[in-house]
């Protein structure tokens with residue numbers, strides 16, 4: 001088959017879910033998720049613990065079946081065509097899927113052989129991946145005697161033995177040192193450049209910001225936003241204001257005062273700060289007036305362009321302008337936000 | 350088509366694609382399983398000396414049985430005993446395959462296998478094929494030790510002895526699948542061992558393995574005659590003693606096939622099930 005005819009077969013989207021749902025008895029882990037990831041794109045999936053990230057990753061990798069809706073990966077249904085999906089995916093789950101009694105090299109060679117490579121090709125593939133992930137030195141050691149980061153890297157390498165066109169990585173950089181993390185970022189970017197689609201879950205917002213073309217936020221199984229990092233920042237508010245009351249004991253007090261005025265702030269108890277998305281200076285005035293009325297000295301006052309942190313806090317905790325965000329999901333990456341930035345972070349009235 | 354789509358298509362072309370064929374998967378996994386088995390040097394060493402205590406204890410303690418009613422005339426007890434040990438060795442070998450399987454099912458690699466274009470039954474077939482290799486090593490060790498140290502002789506000649514080993518391997522194969530099915534059910538090694546222990550004792554002793562069936566009390570005789578292991582022992586013993594063996598040999602192979610045909614599909618279905 002020629003490349004041209006393969007291109008004709010290439011589905012529009014590498015990952016496509018429609019009204020995807022997953023229930024575990026009483027628990028609804030996923031609820032009506034509509035997600036699209038085109039080829040050549042990195043999607044960063046964000047969400048609190050228990051938001052449903054791993055559940056989604058599990059369904060996309062055919063490990064679990066959805067209880068409602070559909071998911072297509074590389075153009076094939078994950079339930080009806082699971083086998084075809086498996087030919088095209090690469091997976092690294094949240095927990096390493098390896099055999100402790102084996103060495104890194106033996107693991108990769110075995111997987112490459114199972115992918116249909118001959119002896120020699122499998123060994124070459126294994127060596128290439130060992131090199132790429134900096135595992136050459138420990139290649140002959142049993143995994144039991146390897147560090148956690150080594151396992152993690154081997155698990156990622158293992159996910160790439162089959163030259164997948166869709167890659168699903170569940171918290172790939174958890175437990176990696178900064179150098180390995182940078183290596184992984186490069187590998188992921190390289191995969192996307194080569195036309196693969198990558199879905200990765202992460203708790204690291206800087207990672208999502210730098211690495212992902214599109215960011216999607218899950219909250220209690222629902223997709224509450226998706227768009228480029230830039231779009232999401234723009235939607236949450238063009239800027240934010242952070243106050244740190246002079247008296248740290250006032251932080252909680254200040255939070256109540258703001259709430260009483262219908263303003264919801266993201267509280268950072270460790271730093272004693274309150275952050276409020278504020279698109280206009282009027283909203284900054286509102287914050288200050290509310291604090292003044294309550295007799296709280298705003299102390300340190302800083303303005304900042306929104307980072308993904310603010311976006312995430314606003315979205316993942318549900319203390320945000322949901323209506324505005326929910327109204328415009330799935331904006332194609334690269335397009336400008338269609339609506340004016342959302343209003344101030346007013347409480348959900 | 351955009352440049353990205355083209356690159357995606359190219360990527361698809363470079364991918365190994367269909368994965369290995371099922372026979373190739375089984376080959377790769379069998380080689381892997383056998384290698385893992387042989388690389389455990391301590392286990393291998395233990396396997397090689399394991400028949401010694403059995404030969405010594407059973408050979409000495411039970412040799413008086415050669416005088417019980419129904420015992421074949423003019424046959425040294427060791428020649429009567431070795432076929433029984435061959436079949437119980439096969440039994441243990443089957444159990445070992447299943448224990449290995451619980452290790453694999455409890456480990457992480459199996460969940461990666463579930464995301465590969467792999468027929469998961471290959472894992473079971475490979476394990477049972479590796480079980481044959483293990484069984485062969487153990488059986489040859491047993492026969493060689495019995496021959497060199499305890500004066501065991503095959504009265505049916507070398508060819509009959511080879512066939513006796515093959516019959517024992519058939520028993521190991523069939524029971525291996527039965528135990529692997531239990532392994533897929535119980536998932537845990539300890540539970541499997543407990544269940545197997547429960548079955549092992551009556552299987553071994555309520556049979557013709559160590560005593561002629563004729564010497565047993567009637568109710569136990571009934572049990573022993575229904576015991577599938579009795580068929581295996583009868584076949585192996587007839588071969589080794591140079592007696593007519595064809596019906597028993599055929600029955601044993603048929604029984605092993607039947608057990609495999611019933612248990613293997615259920616085991617494969619269980620292991621393939623997600624969640």
Ligand SMILES: Nc1ncnc2c1ncn2[C@@H]1O[C@H](COP(=O)(O)OP(=O)(O)OP(=O)(O)O)[C@@H](O)[C@H]1O
Pocket residue numbers: 024027028029047048049050051052053054055056094
């Ligand atoms: N096998 C299961 N049985 C029952 N409930 C489950 C199962 N797997 C997940 N859940 C529930 O589904 C919800 C989503 O879990 P999931 O593992 O997808 O979260 P997550 O976003 O990956 O969290 P984390 O960041 O902690 O990894 C949780 O409430 C979890 O308790």
Ligand SMILES: [Mg+2]
Pocket residue numbers: 053054055094170
């Ligand atoms: Mg998770």
